[in-house]
Amino acid sequence: MTTTPPVCDYEGSDYQRSFWDQGGRKYEDLSEAIALQRLLPETGHWMLELGAGAGRNTPRYSGFEHVVLLDYSLTQLEQAQQRLGCSHRFVFVAADIYRLPFRDRSFDAATMIRALHHMADAPRALETVKKALRPGAVFILEFANKKNLKSILRYWFGRQEWNPFSLEAVEFVKLNFNFHPRAVRTWLEELGFSVEKVRTVSHFRMNLVKRLFPAQVLAALDGFFQPTGALVQFTPSVFLRARLKSTASHHEYPRSAMELFACPDCRSENLVDEGDHLFCRECSARWTFHNGVYDFRLKK
Numbered sequence: 001m002t003t004t005p006p007v008c009d010y011e012g013s014d015y016q017r018s019f020w021d022q023g024g025r026k027y028e029d030l031s032e033a034i035a036l037q038r039l040l041p042e043t044g045h046w047m048l049e050l051g052a053g054a055g056r057n058t059p060r061y062s063g064f065e066h067v068v069l070l071d072y073s074l075t076q077l078e079q080a081q082q083r084l085g086c087s088h089r090f091v092f093v094a095a096d097i098y099r100l101p102f103r104d105r106s107f108d109a110a111t112m113i114r115a116l117h118h119m120a121d122a123p124r125a126l127e128t129v130k131k132a133l134r135p136g137a138v139f140i141l142e143f144a145n146k147k148n149l150k151s152i153l154r155y156w157f158g159r160q161e162w163n164p165f166s167l168e169a170v171e172f173v174k175l176n177f178n179f180h181p182r183a184v185r186t187w188l189e190e191l192g193f194s195v196e197k198v199r200t201v202s203h204f205r206m207n208l209v210k211r212l213f214p215a216q217v218l219a220a221l222d223g224f225f226q227p228t229g230a231l232v233q234f235t236p237s238v239f240l241r242a243r244l245k246s247t248a249s250h251h252e253y254p255r256s257a258m259e260l261f262a263c264p265d266c267r268s269e270n271l272v273d274e275g276d277h278l279f280c281r282e283c284s285a286r287w288t289f290h291n292g293v294y295d296f297r298l299k300k
């Protein structure tokens with residue numbers, strides 16, 4: 001088995017409650033909703049939500065027949081199950097983004113919101129995503145922008161050592177990375193994506209401004225400024241829509257979750273559903289299915 005970069009593990013974290021529900025981030029959440037609404041295709045078959053967390057964004061993918069929520073943390077997926085309820089539209093998968101348990105060319109769309117942020121090897125993570133996408137698929141990626149206005153000012157006034165204009169990622173806290181927009185674009189283009197739209201998000205992420213104005217008003221203003229991201233990006237968060245160039249001929253869409261899966265160890269598509277686990281006929285790995293979650297992190 002090849003080694004993979006470390007995972008920023010959210011197991012047991014109350015991130016959704018402490019960061020979003022009680023953390024004064026209504027403005028950021030509404031602004032992201034606006035960006036997503038403008039970037040998402042209206043309809044689709046299989047959506048892959050990478051680093052889905054507690055499913056905060058999942059209801060926004062209502063145009064898709066199926067959504068696969070993938071996260072490394074079981075407790076985040078449990079929270080997502082509670083939020084979304086029981087529906088055949090949703091498939092819950094515990095797995096590492098660097099070792100995706102999917103057949104190549106399965107999904108017609110994917111999102112990765114606030115998750116690239118945790119990738120120590122971002123190009124490698126993006127490459128695994130690319131493999132899971134069908135030719136012509138849409139990929140909506142959010143990343144934390146190292147070249148944001150605050151970091152530029154801090155750098156100019158000598159309050160920050162790292163250079164916000166240089167292309168390398170900056171790890172400001174262990175396993176938390178900010179990226180340069182040009183670097184992200186280059187990685188995507190080298191993988192065969194074309195970047196169709198770039199949107200800057202969270203223009204007003206300043207405590208004083210957030211205290212003075214209602215979140216709805218700030219988010220509406222944010223929505224107004226988001227298209228400026230096509231020209232310049234100085235916000236802490238950037239969304240982009242990339243499309244995988246269409247080369248190979250298209251094949252059928254998967255008819256069920258079982259038709260999506262491949263063994264993350266040996267890449268075989270020959271997995272058999274044995275009730276409480278999937279059995280890989282090629283390498284004999286067993287992958288647990290428990291409480292509605294397919295667990296591809298460690299084999300049984």
Ligand SMILES: C[S@@+](CC[C@H](N)C(=O)[O-])C[C@H]1O[C@@H](n2cnc3c(N)ncnc32)[C@H](O)[C@@H]1O
Nearest residue numbers: 010051052053056071072073096097113114118
């Ligand atoms: C900051 S949260 C974002 C959650 C959600 N996308 C949102 O915006 O509300 C990042 C999520 O990425 C997941 N994650 C981090 N590294 C991962 C990896 N290597 N594979 C799968 N999930 C990962 C974490 O478990 C966490 O739930």
